[in-house]
Amino acid sequence: MDNFCEALLSSKTDRIPDGYDWFAPLIGDWECDYYDEPEKGL
Secondary structure: OHHHHHHOOOOOOOOOOOOOOOHHHHHHOOOOOOOOOOOOOO
């Protein structure tokens, strides 16, 4: 588990070329509104 935590907290390396780093845009803060309400008629 320590290796996993270290990988998550490590800085960017060149092991994955930018063209193949598909998940990079997903990293960071996301701002969204979430509402958990039942659908009408249920």
